[in-house]
Amino acid sequence: MNFPIVYVRGYAGSTGSINSAVDDPFYGFNIGATHVRVGGDGEPHFYQFESPLLRLLIDSTDDGGPYRIFVHGGQEAYLDSRGRGTIDPKTIWIHRFYDDSASTFGRDPRKYQIEDAAADLLRLTDLIRLKTGAEKVHLVAHSMGGLICRSLIQRVIPELTGRSNRAADYIESLFTYATPHNGIEFTEGFRGLAALRDTLDIEGAAIFGRDRMWQYLTPRDKRDGGPPEGWEPHTMTDEEFPLHHVFCLVGTNAADYDAALGLSARVVGPQSDGLVQIDNAYVPDTPRAFVHRSHSGRYGVVNSEEGYQNLRRFLTGDFKVEVELCHVQLPGTPDDGIVWQLETQLSVRGVSVIVHEQSTAHYCPIQIERPAPGDSAESPVPLLITFLSSRERPVDVYGDPLPTLRQALRLRLLSVREKGGIFGFFDHLEQTADFEDTLVVDIAPGEGTTSPKAWATWNSQLAGAIRDYDATKGAPIPDSEPEIGRWRGEVPMPAVSHRLLGANAVLAITVTPR
Template structure:
């Protein structure tokens, strides 16, 4: 019987941007380019003792839990056969090192062309003369920061790759990649700023090396060259702990960023994404995090995907504001939607976390939610709360996938006749707040989806069967204040 490769294809890691010659030298001196870096953080237990949580690194965890191995032996990279479960580090920075290479830093298109060569080399090393393996062969590409732009340049630029080359890529996972460039103090990095190749993050330059036509305002589209559903974006939301340039970067990037990349610039259009309170790099960085690893392995190897969005039916007003509205005064408000998802048994991580206090909550105006016709929208702009990938092999009890969803809806505040209204009500008061437990069981007909509200029941309860619809499952939501809506769940096997 021929060997089955999927889903455990070789993993190629593409590291991010190294600015100075010193950083380049440090990068080339590392055999795993940062994929081997872990972290230690603490949490408080029930008895008030501080406990350490040690994350050993993506590299070690992939080796220990999935049987992957590196591609080095006796101080050199393996040049003969590679096992399917191999982790290969794309060492494109070596040409820029004066000891190992020529001292010339590759452009992003040049690095992308080198990635293409590497993929074909790995294919030959894994498959040899086995025709069946050649038919099955693919790779997973994992990239941090600028590495994701190198991956996209390979996937999207017709001068670098063709359809057959791109077909060798199964999935792409990016950490903190500036898919729509980098903005500092609200301004895109200038294209003329060639020092240390910082202009790589100018949108016009990005459009050039991606091969995008025209002058697009945003450059975060895969342009039909690769399926965005096979492209995952992991986004950091902690700007405070990014210490590069003695804090100047985080000051210029500001809130709603990871200290370098703005949240709104860190995703690819139409691709699944997750968010974590992590910075761009460093001890609290996004690559060396449990959250990043758990999303990575579930996306690459998981077998179930669940997407959640929220449709809103009623957004109540505080009594004093409602009174003003009834008097015919103009009321304006926008709303935050917070969503945090964690699988059952997860004590030290969340799969995704969007919160108001970390400036990562979803923001929608009243008109976008309930008066789409007045905003030139074809339909209400319902917030997409999460896209999570799950793995039935990780179930420890029974046959059901279980995860929690902490969901909250609040207002940014109200204006009455264009003046902010702080009287009587408390700013930021929640209209809805609850933790839902979602249970997904695979059946012969598809899935059985149940839910329960932990404000009303213990999470151990079986819960209520979700309403089945043509597009998935519906969970009704309401609060005593008058909020009404529906959690729309789409569940699919992978």
């Protein structure tokens, strides 16, 4: 079913910035982009993306039609004027929580409080559910908007209902763009600024500090004093909300974030989107994707094709695909000082952008660790979770749907010697992979009680162009865990990788209908 979508924007800060946000009828969700960084010259190249709002209004969904948006002078006035269940659930709504804090409507601005915004979000979602007849809504949030949503899930609804597990009765899923789930931290030379921010609450920015996050993420009956030792703001549990219904999009481009003349990127460091550090931008144990986009602006993650493709597939995709690297046995010994890193890059057939990318150049490779004493050597290395839609199958030159959903996962294994926290480059070739190949995966959706089928081959084993390869002419990968509606198979790593990853290394792929 297509649930209503509620968009929750990010932090504005000063009254002037709040006024600018309020002047936009769609709070920025309508802003597209014409810039993208590609190629080796480092220059901005033209790429026109019309905005996530327009794309949702254009693209068809599972019942064949696009989403719609109703304003008619004011969303809530329109909702109030309609009867129960008279509005199409397949609609988009904007949580205009900053309106009361603007100075442009001839009244004294109300001081912004994130708890108030979360409570207002509950009121809006209740009204939308009543007038559309939908059981739940999708929440789509940028930056601080994700914290408003989490305050709703983790504090407001539990306080209202007296139960910590009721948020899923209201919300189908939560998608966050560049949300500082674990706060906004500063690099060592700027730690004093963080303390000043949290103490003085300049422009309300203390909401990104640990103590303030404890207040708006924790119900009153559990909030006795300050946060306990070891508490992390990004913590969520399946009891509070199903973690597999949360998706976190993480930006990795700090260089192209223009806020405050680049000061922000210097304060938080290069391992960030220019404002939020990469490791703070997701909730642990939830699906996520990394894209080389900045926090906002002309290269921002919200107004990007990469962001939209991940959003759309998470909201409407009917298959979840999980990929893990299993049975790895690294060469050498634990004391040889070699650091092993894996880069991943995911492409989906018919999509013109990379939908997921983790690389050393973007400060977010996957670290392959040797098992700690007592740990199993069989512990898998999670590579990614993505979503596919059988309704968006590309067509061939004759206009006929292609028989499979195809994605390509590029893997690059790199290593460098490290001792005492210092890299040794005497035997190193920078950005030269010890192993590199691309796995081409084709998935044929099952029908009825028929499980999906999958085929996979390494690009190095293909004789011609990938576009000419027909996977269905070969035998599908055996289902290693036969179960109706679910498929899991293993693909051996190429022989050339065995001296690095071990002869038993495989990629385990799990396809689950949603």
